[in-house]
Structure formats: C-alpha cells, structure tokens
Amino acid sequence: MKAKLQFPSGGPAWARRFRHMVLLGGLLAVSGPPMAAQAQAADGLALKPSAGKARAEQVVGGLEHPWALAFLPGDAGILITEQPGRLRLLRNGELSAPLGGVPKVYARSQGGLLDVALAPDFSDSRRVYLGYAEQDERGRAGTAVGRGRLAADASAIEGFEVIFRQEPKLSSGAHFGVRLVFDRQGDLFIALGENNQRPTAQDLDKLQGKLVRLRADGSVPEDNPFVSQPPARPEIWSYGHRNQQGAALNPWTGELWTHEHGPRGGDEINIPRAGLNYGWPIATHGRNYSGMAIPEAQGSEVGGMEPPHYVWADSPAISGMAFYDADRHPEWRNSLFIGALKDRELIRLALDGDRIVAEERLLADLGARIRDVRVGPDGHVYVLTDAGKGGLFRISPE
Template structure:
C-alpha cells in the first residue's frame, strides 16, 4: 500500500506523452470470440493506495478487478454489477467482488490501432427498457472502419435484440480518433462523439460525420429540433462540429450544461461548453502544435471570432479521456466538480466550476495507477476509474475519515 502526500498531487509539468494511442495490431472480433473464456482475475477489493491527502479531503484507492485488456468504458447495472468494455472486442459483466463474466452476442468489431469496443452506457430508464448502448469500430473493408453506435438488451450472459443506430458516413481508413463517448440528455435524446479520424479537414466539412457531436433520439432517429435540420448543407444529425477527438462528454445535473473535452495534437487539449450549432474550430483554430515541427496547426482560438473558444486548454497535453461530474454523497466537498481522466501523466484532474467558469484544478493520483481511460461517479457515490493497459484494472476512490 502507498500513501500520497499533498505535494504529490500538485500539477505535474513536463513533456507530454503521446496521447491515446493503442497498439497497431488489427483483429476482427466476432460474437463467438466475445463469448470465449476469460482468465481475468479479481482482486477482491484490494486497497492499493491507503491514503491520498488531497486539498479538500482524504481518500483511499481500492482495486476491484485486474487483467482487463485495455478497458475503455464502464456502466452500472441496477443489481450492483458493472458492464466494462475491453477495446479488443469484449463486453464483461463485473460483480461487486470483482469476478468477470464475458458476454456473448456482440457484432463484428475491428480492433485496429485505437479502435475496438469503446463506450457503454445504459438507457436512463433501463429498468423498463433494458437497452444498453455501446460504440465500436465497424469494419467496412480491409482497412476501412467507422464509428458505429448500437444498442442491445441483456438476457443472462448474452446480448439480444441488437440494433445498429448510426454508422459514421463516410467510412475512414486511419484507425484512430474514433471519439465514441455517449451521454443521455434530460429530454431522452443522446449525444455521441465522433473524432476527426486523424484526417483533420473533415471536422470542418458539414456533410462529413468526422469531428462532430451527434444528437439522436433513443431509437437512433434524428430529433426534429436538431440545430441543422433546416440547412441542406449540414447533416441533420450533427449537433456541433469542429472537434478533433472528444473522449469525454457529460451533462451537468445541477445546471443542465453540456461539457466535453477533446485531445489536441501537441498541446491544445480542450474543455468545451457545448451548445447546439457551434463550431469549435478544429483544425483552423487550436492551441496545439504540429507533431513534427514547432509550428501552430491553426490560429490561436482567442485570435478569431469565427469559432467558439475552449473554456480551458491544456498545454502540455494531458490527453483527456473520460469525464464525470461528481453528484454523489460520499465526497460532499467535491459536489459539482468535474473529474477528467488523463492518459498522459497518468492522472485524474479535478476541475472546480463557478457557473461556466473554471476557477481551480487539482491533480490527483499522478503516475500512481496508470493511464486513466474512464472516470465515472458510481450509484454508491464513489468514483470509479479504468486504466488503459494490456493488463488494466477497475479502481474505486473511497473517503477516509
């Protein structure tokens, strides 16, 4: 067990790590592969960090499961179990004691570079509808894939009644920047992110699904009040555009505001306040710089009024992935704060809001657990993390008196 003092959770500066990259191996995973036996072992709730003395409170970190291969998304079932995706193409049911059961019935998934099985969320009225929503990279040819949104229902250890809701158009060859986070809104519609797929320019092409946030009804149809439904030059499903690779999106339960973050290139990661119809600038406006030269990719967002500026930007890159707003009871001092997972520097960033302004940030667990891929507030009021590694894990933050 380890103890972390306050000085260890201050913001760490240094050279940015390469953000969000998976392996280059490609594989197509079928439903038969998804039902294969898993050798994932449970840690039975082992305390791995016994005391973190943060600015507001003390907490410990418990590991619930390990040996998960690049876990990407987590959702909480009403019976206390969790659904956890593994990027190579497996969806698991994880019990409170950490035992892992792979589920069968997934569609064909191509795990290529950053692609695979990605986010998973439940319908807000899951107990009545039974719908589970997930995103994945769908093979459309030898090297071509799409970000695809689907839903299914769970019967025992199998997915049934599978429905494909949306397929990115047009498909793209680079196996990166899939976006793929989903969040339901108060009106029953949902937003889903699609990255620029590593091609930049499509993010400003309003007929291309790359680099956008989509807004869809629960059945995958397009809401009649979407911002561009009366504009023939824009895809009706688009809610906002000009995004690079958004891998975190939430609706704040107190204010109703929508927050999303996205990866920049070399620097210029962004936290954005999302509003219907906005253009967030990528690649024409960004604080990021080219990977192969110390040159700006576009103009600084504060030097143009053509696009919406980020609320904050991170340079060097923290490589944000996963976004939660804390609304539980276990950590009252953190009520309403945002929590950002970070792949670079292997940390969690706590973001304090005053209305729509960021007033403070605190770095937690830097270089302690691994690359943080997802962060969620659980129904028990604890904070849950996934670490993106070939032997990744599920972790829970619990208060210490």
C-alpha cells in the first residue's frame, strides 16, 4: 500500500487519497490489493509475440472508416459509427441509412464520430451514448460525449444532449481518444487524449490526457478523487495519459483497463486507479516520431508516477479492447484482444489473473488496420477495419 500512496502534490492530497482508498476498500477487497497490478510493471515490457491462427469472415463491407460498434440486445442488430459522422444499424445483414439526430462532428484528421456505447439500462431507456470530436467558433476542437434515445423504428437518435465537453478546446485535429465504458455501478468512464498538447496531460485544471468518471447523466460522482481540490477538475479519475483509444471492463474483477498510444514506441496498457498519475509526458517508454527524445521526458519510469501494466517498445498503434470470457472458443478464454492499426494485426494477450503471460498476433493475412474489437453476445470476436472501404469481420480460431 505504501508505494500507492506516494503522490506528487503532497500533504492534502495524501489525506484525500487515503480517505479515497478507504472508500474503495470494498472494491479493492474484491479485486485484490492494488499492488497486484504493479507486479508485472517492473518487467512490464511486451513479451515476444508469437503468430497465431485465426479466420476472418466479412459480415459487411462498404463502411467508411468505421470506428466503433455496439451490440443491441437480442436480434436488434449492431450500431456502427463511421468516422466522417454517420451512425448506422446493421440488422439481418442489411446496413441502414445513416440514423438521424446524430450531432455534427469535427471530422478532420483524427476527429469525427468515434465511440458508441449503450446505457446499462438500454433495454428500458433505449439510451445510446456517442463520443466524438467537435469544433468551437475559434476553430479549435475537443472531445464531447452525449446521449439520446434510439427511436422505436431505429431510424434516429432522439433528444440528443451533450453531457460532457473536454475543456479547454485545444486540438487542431489530433488525439481525441475516445472510449466510453460503463462500470458495474453504472458510472461512465471517458478515456480521452491530450489533443497532442503534451504538458496538458499533467495539468489537473484541464481535461486533456485524462480518464474521466461521470454518472450516467453527466454529473460528477462525489467520491471522484479531485472533487474538493479546485482548480483540479472534479471529473478526473486519473491523469498523465496520452491518447487512449481502448478501454474495457475486466469481466473477472470489474476493474477498468485502458490502453493508450505512445509516440514512437511506448504504447501501453494501464489499470487506472483513482487519483493516480500515469506519467505522460514525463514518464514514457517512447520517443518522438523524429527519433528525438520527448522534451519533458525524465525516463521510462519516474517516482510518483504509475508504470504501465504492459508496454510495447515498438508501437503497434493500438485501438479497441475486448476481454474474452465466452464459451464459444475455449482456447481464447482469459484473453484480452486489442486491435493494431500500424501493425495491421489483431493482438491476443493471454491472461493469468491480471498478469499478461503471452502475446499472440492474429490476422496478419487480412493486412488491415484494426480500429475496434468487441466480443458479440454470440461469443464470436468482431473487428472493424479502418479504411475508406472498411468492414466488419467475424473472427474465429483456426
């Protein structure tokens, strides 16, 4: 416990954190001591990957840069976002026209319509959450999250309302994140990027480079770690993140896992805990794309900052994350799947508890940039390929 309580901002934070650890006591008792996640980090560099075999069947093609998908209950279909700003429903093999009621998005560069998630009570509320990039009147962009109800005939999102805006707006097109995940209490985690404004990831008065936790209606939970430390933003759960494009709830522990792009090298997986600093840009295993060191970087591990749970020295450019806990493919149980954009593969990490014990690379033959990966209610793994003519594929072991 001692190491977890080291905190750079000193005295008052200590007391707050301690109180928070006590509040989290129940959760920690269920998920094991917080040090467990750190154990691998000391030697957390990626394992030597092996090539695995998997088969990809196209479910649907003709999607323009699809970014995320969400399975509706029963046989109601699959919602799919397309980065230029369209939301479609795939049902009975047919792709719908773009749904109405979707917000206008900033669709340049890495922006656009990004993640989609269903409310935990979707069957009653029909609420759909969207994460996207939007632009202000000065021409700067940031991430926003909103929600609306899926119309009875599924042709539109009705009553869309924004529940979160990344402030201030600082992006000229890069690093919006974003992934949306509900935890078991029904709170919403929003995994963000730092808008390619490196130092902001350490600024607690800004929402760049943060993991945020909100109630489903967008209000701030009273037990968020910085609620009584203005000017720190009360929405913040953890900080020091670069560009998070993967997040999923671990089905065995109920904890949120996230991942983020490093610069050149240093893509990493984290298990972010309340109030902690995940290092960027002071602690990183990466370098600039030019090959030069990151100006703010003090090393790959820096005191008071959390080391990654798992880190790749060479960046696969990771996006999308799904734990596999289904019966359909027993050989894939206890796995974590992650898409790779640059490496054009599907990464399978074998888990023993929280520990990653093997890394396998799948779908090299498909040669596609993999933007999202999810496990369907049918126990199949599904991926979206990022391309002007991208598609949804169903993946099985060979």
